[in-house]
Amino acid sequence: MKTYDVAVIGGSVAGLQAALTLGRARRRVLLFDDGDPRNRTADHVHNYLGAENPSPTDLLATGHHQLEQYDVEVRDTRVDEVAVDGDGFAVGSDRVRAVVLATGLRDELPDVPGVAKSWGRLVVACPHCHGWEVRDQPLVQLGMRGLPDRSVARALLLSRWSSDVILCTDGDELTDEQLTKLGKAGVQVRTERVEAVHPGDDQVRVLLTTGEALLPRALFVVVRQHQQSDLAERLGCEIVDGAVSVDGGGRTTVPGVYAVGTTAVPALFAIGAAGHASTTAVALHADLLEQEL
Ligand SMILES: Cc1cc2nc3c(=O)[nH]c(=O)nc-3n(C[C@H](O)[C@H](O)[C@H](O)COP(=O)(O)OP(=O)(O)OC[C@H]3O[C@@H](n4cnc5c(N)ncnc54)[C@H](O)[C@@H]3O)c2cc1C
Structure with a gap:
């Protein structure tokens, strides 16, 4: 069983940004994504400072490229189960100290x-x-x-x-x-x-x-929105009005589990989802540091 600091589950804008911030903080990160971002059918991502209306695929490809120099291992696969394992979590055959849920929403049309x-x-x-x-x-x-x-x-x-x-x-x-x-x-x-x-x-x-x-x-x-994954529910996280409840540092009600982007704040645009993920990653890094000291 390999041990990582953090598993990020979901690799669209929020998950990639969480992995980037954690990777740059010298954390060992495992990123899982099954390749189904919410805006997959759109031609462009608009209103994203620094990226002039890229396609969703191109924006995420740039994110993957940015991650290459850090200790972030990417797995193109779906996570169906996360189990509490002592003071950490088991994700498949790997052990992690903390989990970031970046699994996003599904739109009901x-x-x-x-x-x-x-x-x-x-x-x-x-x-x-x-x-x-x-x-x-x-x-x-x-x-x-x-x-x-x-x-x-x-x-x-x-x-x-x-x-x-x-x-x-x-x-x-x-x-x-x-x-x-x-x-x-x-x-x-x-x-x-x-x-x-x-x-x-x-x-x-x-x-x-x-x-x-x-x-x-x-x-x-007008759409109705639902969580795309039931991992938060199965881990016992509080969910209110379809959003995983988090505090200002992205901490859910389950210690060691964090939620970022639209998983926690459904109304966020892409850049807001990335910003929320970055802020949460900073808090998570500080929480891990606190445990280490
Ligand atoms: C049609 C459409 C057009 C949009 N256009 C814009 C726009 O122009 N500008 C803008 O700012 N916003 C736009 N948005 C909103 C934007 O898509 C969201 O703000 C953004 O995608 C949220 O990112 P996220 O990372 O929170 O979630 P998502 O993008 O939904 O990503 C979730 C990721 O998690 C993965 N995942 C889920 N469950 C699992 C699991 N169990 N295991 C592994 N991986 C999993 C999914 O495959 C997906 O890649 C649009 C939305 C839609 C629906």
Whole structure:
């Protein structure tokens, strides 16, 4: 059984950044990743200082290259079990002193045919990530049936990127107060059910059950998010509203287990996930040092 200081589980932006900060602190790190980052279907990562809209694959490849000079061993494999082992953990046949969970989230998309097909390209969720590229063009915000408050909030947000925004509630009725707010922001509202979405080359066809079609340049959707891995739950970490609870140093409620990036803070963009991971790695290094002394 080989011994490492830390196992980082999940090797997208947060996991790679945690490994980088720990590697540079001369920690012996084992990094596991099964190659399924949340933004895998997107053409570009936007809004990431220092990297001009790289593809997700290129951004992660740069991260892997940066790790090569440190004591970080990378394994392209999924971790299905982490067992408490004395004052550390067993991950497969290896022993580690601490575990960093960087396993990320899975998005549940609105249940409308065609949405999943173009997810990440013409169908996206976040205006801060994708709004600039389609600014001042016709846009549709598709709500998540049963979550009208979130659907309205997203449409109001999107109205800052274009004056031509239609909110499709997919069957949800809105209150007078919501309609007034949307009217003030210049957002049109359609409450019919959406039958299907047909992505084209540079626009989306949104087909309503009335037979009418809307033709936005991009379709923004509301999503529900879930943990991509059940490792945190199985280790006994507290999970609140789908996020692994952590303190300011990324420590979960289980000693020796840390959580970084969207695993702990679902709303983080890529650069925020990396920043959170770096801060957590610094705290983890200090905790290990404390044990050593
Ligand atoms: C379509 C789309 C487009 C986006 N565009 C942008 C954008 O332009 N700009 C931006 O800032 N943000 C964007 N985001 C958000 C961005 O993707 C996230 O902020 C970022 O990916 C979070 O990184 P993370 O490391 O926390 O998690 P993730 O990227 O989800 O990575 C988790 C990693 O853990 C691995 N993993 C999970 N479980 C296991 C396991 N048991 N064993 C081994 N490995 C495991 C997965 O394979 C994955 O590689 C977008 C999101 C989506 C869905």
